[in-house]
Amino acid sequence: MSERVDDVDGVVRQAQAVLAVTLQAYVAIDTEGRVLGWNPAAERIFGFTPAQACARDLADLIIPVRFRDAHRAGMARLAAGEPGRVLGQQLQLAAVHRDGHEFPIELTLTVTDEPGGRVFHAFAHDDTTAQRAVRFAVVEAAVAGGLAVAESSTVAAARVVEALGVRMGWPVVELWLVDDHRQVLTCVARHTEPGQRLGDFALDELEPGIGLPGRVCADGAARWIPDLSADGVSLRSAAAARIGLRVAVGVPLAFGRHTLGALCVYAERMDDPEDTLLGLLGRLAAQVGQYLERRRAEELTVELARTKDEFLTMVTHELRNPLAVISSSTALLDEELDELTSEQQHEYLRIITRSAQRLSVMTDDLLDLARLESGHLAVDPIDTDLRDIIEQAVQANATLAAGKQLTVTMQLPERLALHADPTRLRQVADNLLSNAIKYTPAGGTITIAAGLDDTGETITWTVADTGIGIPTADQTRLFRRFYRASTALEKCIPGTGLGLVITRTIVERHHGTITLAEHTGPGTTFIVRLPSTTPSA
Secondary structure, three states: OHHHHHHHHHHHHHHHHHHHHOOOEEEEEOOOOEEEEEOHHHHHHHOOOHHHHOOOEHHHHHOOHHHHHHHHHHHHHHHOOOOOOOEOOEEEEEEEOOOOOEEEEEEEEEEEEEOOEEEEEEEEEEOHHHHHHHHHHHHHHHHHHHHHHOOOHHHHHHHHHHHHHHHHOOOEEEEEEEEOOOOEEEEEEEEEOOOOOOHHHOOOEEOOOOHHHHHHHHHOOOEEEOOHHHOOOOHHHHHHHHOOOOEEEEEEEEEOOEEEEEEEEEEOOOOOOHHHHHHHHHHHHHHHHHHHHHHHHHHHHHHHHHHHHHHHHHHHHHHHHHHHHHHHHHHHHHHHHHHOOHHHHHHHHHHHHHHHHHHHHHHHHHHHHHHHHHOOOOOOOEEEEHHHHHHHHHHHOHHHHHHOOOEEEEEOOOOOEEEEOHHHHHHHHHHHHHHHHHOOOOOOEEEEEEEEOOOOOEEEEEEEEOOOOOOHHHHOOOOOOOOOOHHHHHOOOOOOOOHHHHHHHHHHHOOOEEEEOOOOOOOEEEEEEEEOOOOOO
């Protein structure tokens, strides 16, 4: 008899040894839900030691609060001997760790009848990795599908952030791209969950090196900010913390060694491990980077073809007309020279001169644009006065304005000191003023205003007119080479479509910006912002 007891004890010890080393969590509970058994794997998965878990109610330990009543009701039915549909089945459930975070488990439940009553045996393992792999695969498929059918880079960016935000449950996802021409970062797509208010966090442009997107692009490396409220580097981190965003991750969008932008996500918490999440975002960023580079190449091909067509159109109309005038006037002058009065001869010469000047302006514009965009045209800043530059431009264009009975008003302080190239800013002033004169009907008004902002570091310069205006559909293409607004074409107003391109290039070479103000009535207002000091200062 003693030998049989020893055999039983040996089997029990062997079973306990197996449970101690198994990778699955083993939990035994009685009919009242109290823990009877708890192996080391259960401690690793749920965070409680056997001493902390045994004799306690399992529901209070690892069952999420919202499921506890249903769990206890189900256990009561099993304890009463009712057939259980969950017995012997693989169940996908949610569990709570000792530290409070919730995670998925896969569990199998069996029951045995012991001398002291029924005992339930649960074998479980953490299913986070498997479910994460499935979720990540779904996200990657959604992103790949979105990129495959996107008809433009803008649509592609929107689909990427939406796929990440919706599938991963992140409240804010942003995709930023580097604008090499303007030397800024632009948020081309942003996803926010319903009800999420961004406030002053929602910026659309950032300087290089500023904020999480700027730092990711500057370093070309991923960044993880575990606590935005403690990130003293960026004011945007403080804005994020104020609206409940605690954690942020950013990865670079790159093609080869060239950084194209940054993909950034913000959330209250991120349950996935840092290296795992960075791996997912890194793979997605590589997908997006390849797509953007391919799309840019395609768009560049289209842009070159369009530019060629528009250049040929400009040459046909804007160069052929003055050449035709010069040719015909010269021929008439030659044929009728003996019969023309001195005044008539001078009038022919004035016509030829005006046409030649028009050709000269177009040639200079083309040369200036090529030099400015290639960086071969020098910009030599000195301490100068913007008021003097504007006044000189107004005086030079006074005859043209008077010929159309236009009223030109200046609202300028005594002096507007800045560090800039006066010759190039004079080009800006001439272009903006001549455009205002050209596109404003007789009897209209042109108002030029400039002044320092409250910080004393930025000059805001506006040129407003009561002219024909620019349709909303044309405004996004206004600074494109050779582009002419539809209103100008309809009224057959001559022009090369280069003046504003040159103006923007000069302004940006001075670390400034030029934008078109929103208009509710007729006319157009251009806003130029320039630093009053050198960028280093």
